[in-house]
Amino acid sequence: MIDSEKIASDFPILKRKINNNNLIYFDNAATSQKPIQVIESITNFYTSTNANIHRGVHTLSMEATNLYDRAKERVAEFINSTDSESIIFTRGTTESINLVAETWGRANLDENSEIVITELEHHSNIVPWQELIKETNSKLKYIPINNDGTLDLSNLDQIINSNTKLVSITHVSNGIGTINNIKNIIKQAKDVGAITLIDAAQSAPHMPIDVNDLECDFLAFSGHKLLAPTGIGVLYGNKKLLEEMPAYQKGGDMILEVTYQKSSWADVPFKFEAGTPNIAGAIGLKSAIEYLMNLSMAEIRNHEIEITEYAYEQMMNINGIEILGPENIDERAGLISFNIPGVHPHDLGTFLDSKGIAIRTGHHCAMPLIKKLGSHSSARASFYIYNTKKEIDKFITEINNSMKYFNHV
Amino acid sequence: MSNYNKLGFVYKKEILDRSIKPGFDKLISNADKLITGLNPFCGDEVKYHINLKENILTNIYLEVEGCAIHKASSSFLSDVIINEKVLEVQSMCEEFISYFNKNNDENKQFKNDKLNIANPLLDIKSNQIRIKCVLLSWNTMHNNLFSKNQ
Numbered sequence: 001m002i003d004s005e006k007i008a009s010d011f012p013i014l015k016r017k018i019n020n021n022n023l024i025y026f027d028n029a030a031t032s033q034k035p036i037q038v039i040e041s042i043t044n045f046y047t048s049t050n051a052n053i054h055r056g057v058h059t060l061s062m063e064a065t066n067l068y069d070r071a072k073e074r075v076a077e078f079i080n081s082t083d084s085e086s087i088i089f090t091r092g093t094t095e096s097i098n099l100v101a102e103t104w105g106r107a108n109l110d111e112n113s114e115i116v117i118t119e120l121e122h123h124s125n126i127v128p129w130q131e132l133i134k135e136t137n138s139k140l141k142y143i144p145i146n147n148d149g150t151l152d153l154s155n156l157d158q159i160i161n162s163n164t165k166l167v168s169i170t171h172v173s174n175g176i177g178t179i180n181n182i183k184n185i186i187k188q189a190k191d192v193g194a195i196t197l198i199d200a201a202q203s204a205p206h207m208p209i210d211v212n213d214l215e216c217d218f219l220a221f222s223g224h225k226l227l228a229p230t231g232i233g234v235l236y237g238n239k240k241l242l243e244e245m246p247a248y249q250k251g252g253d254m255i256l257e258v259t260y261q262k263s264s265w266a267d268v269p270f271k272f273e274a275g276t277p278n279i280a281g282a283i284g285l286k287s288a289i290e291y292l293m294n295l296s297m298a299e300i301r302n303h304e305i306e307i308t309e310y311a312y313e314q315m316m317n318i319n320g321i322e323i324l325g326p327e328n329i330d331e332r333a334g335l336i337s338f339n340i341p342g343v344h345p346h347d348l349g350t351f352l353d354s355k356g357i358a359i360r361t362g363h364h365c366a367m368p369l370i371k372k373l374g375s376h377s378s379a380r381a382s383f384y385i386y387n388t389k390k391e392i393d394k395f396i397t398e399i400n401n402s403m404k405y406f407n408h409v
Numbered sequence: 410m411s412n413y414n415k416l417g418f419v420y421k422k423e424i425l426d427r428s429i430k431p432g433f434d435k436l437i438s439n440a441d442k443l444i445t446g447l448n449p450f451c452g453d454e455v456k457y458h459i460n461l462k463e464n465i466l467t468n469i470y471l472e473v474e475g476c477a478i479h480k481a482s483s484s485f486l487s488d489v490i491i492n493e494k495v496l497e498v499q500s501m502c503e504e505f506i507s508y509f510n511k512n513n514d515e516n517k518q519f520k521n522d523k524l525n526i527a528n529p530l531l532d533i534k535s536n537q538i539r540i541k542c543v544l545l546s547w548n549t550m551h552n553n554l555f556s557k558n559q
């Protein structure tokens with residue numbers, strides 16, 4: 001069982017007042033808040049261990065290197081990968097996806113190739129492929145969605161076919177919260193020999209991930225959505241593929257031997273980590289993952305099911321409300337995207353902010369999706385380990401107040 | 410109470426009232442000009458159907474969708490420009506837009522008195538994110554009033 005009130009006491013920012021109200025932070029899909037343990041791990045690193053890694057023989061450098069390497073081991077454990085050499089640190093999900101597009105993509109696609117994504121994707125899993133297909137003359141195909149925001153898999157056999165070289169799909173939609181049955185899609189992709197990439201930006205923070213079981217080739221997520229600092233993220237890759245892939249950025253730390261004429265690359269994963277990495281970020285990520293694993297990812301998912309169902313039921317009682325995405329909680333992550341009659345999302349966002357409640361409003365970096373579902377924008381409340389039913393009660397009350405405020409009733 | 414005050418700083422009573430009833434709702438079937446604006450990021454949308462007589466905006470029919478600030482702002486703009494010369498509309502739009510784009514806010518005194526109708530919008534300048542809701546219609550009017558193909 002998750003004790004969210006106790007957890008909340010680990011998060012200094014949650015003590016802050018916003019416009020004279022206790023902060024209620026429901027914008028976790030954008031980024032999560034950070035517990036004191038993570039903040040201290042970064043401060044401690046800079047106050048007592050700071051040095052560059054993988055280059056010095058002095059004590060500080062060895063200690064820093066050790067922490068950095070242990071961060072990778074923790075990440076591997078977190079997604080149940082047996083090999084920490086499959087873990088590449090990036091700036092975040094966006095860079096992880098771009099890395100695959102620019103290295104594996106450029107080397108392996110041609111005019112007969114097709115890339116398959118879904119209509120649910122975040123811009124960061126659309127735009128890199130749109131650019132790549134221009135360069136390689138390949139084709140981009142979409143798995144469509146049903147009206148309730150679940151994937152329409154009825155034509156999957158045609159969409160994923162012998163021309164498919166890559167299937168890149170989100171595990172959880174950031175726009176409307178749909179949880180995709182990625183295991184089935186990965187299996188179909190493997191049957192035709194395609195490579196698979198999972199965008200786990202919205203799932204890794206909230207539910208157990210097992211790359212061994214999924215058998216995906218790549219998996220990407222961001223630290224900042226799971227209690228870690230910004231600027232650190234992960235690309236997990238199938239080791240054999242990583243070894244065959246060309247290098248990404250070039251420079252220090254990623255080389256084996258450099259002469260004035262030519263250079264050879266270091267082994268995976270260092271081949272993909274040119275330059276001094278975000279060492280403090282990696283250490284913060286390690287601490288964040290330890291915090292989450294200590295709570296248990298399965299328990300975190302259970303907590304989110306509980307409060308999301310609670311919020312969903314009460315929201316359905318609001319006259320005229322439109323909730324985007326699936327109704328079944330097994331298909332929905334801890335995120336509710338909605339529209340209120342007579343109150344534009346931006347006005348609702350400003351109103352709730354005046355009550356200390358932070359939600360996201362707009363298109364959530366999924367413009368084509370929100371448009372397909374018939375609007376330009378929506379309001380989105382997304383929950384995490386420190387959110388409580390009491391906060392949801394206040395949220396519902398204030399939505400009702402906003403309708404009175406803006407409609408003069 | 411102070412929260413409502415703070416909210417009231419942005420959503421002044423005139424803004425809330427106009428967002429519910431923007432006015433200018435009499436259909437024009439023979440408009441001389443149709444000026445349309447859209448912010449695809451949030452869905453704010455506006456259409457001005459305009460009758461022009463000797464370069465004067467004699468009649469306006471307003472269609473507006475979106476947030477309260479955008480709706481109110483579109484309505485204020487209609488009141489400011491009705492019965493004005495095209496050239497004067499251009500210069501009033503410029504003056505209003507430049508008030509929001511300048512860093513200092515000393516000069517709340519507009520050259521043309523008629524702009525004072527839109528005064529309730531001026532405090533929104535302190536809310537960076539919502540300035541674009543205020544300005545969509547004004548920018549649209551300013552950029553398109555002279556163009557032929559609208």
Ligand SMILES: Cc1ncc(COP(=O)(O)O)c(C=O)c1O
Binds near residue numbers: 030093170199201365
């Ligand atoms: C599903 C999904 N993919 C990718 C991203 C991009 O993550 P980042 O901005 O951390 O690179 C996000 C972040 O909003 C997301 O929700």
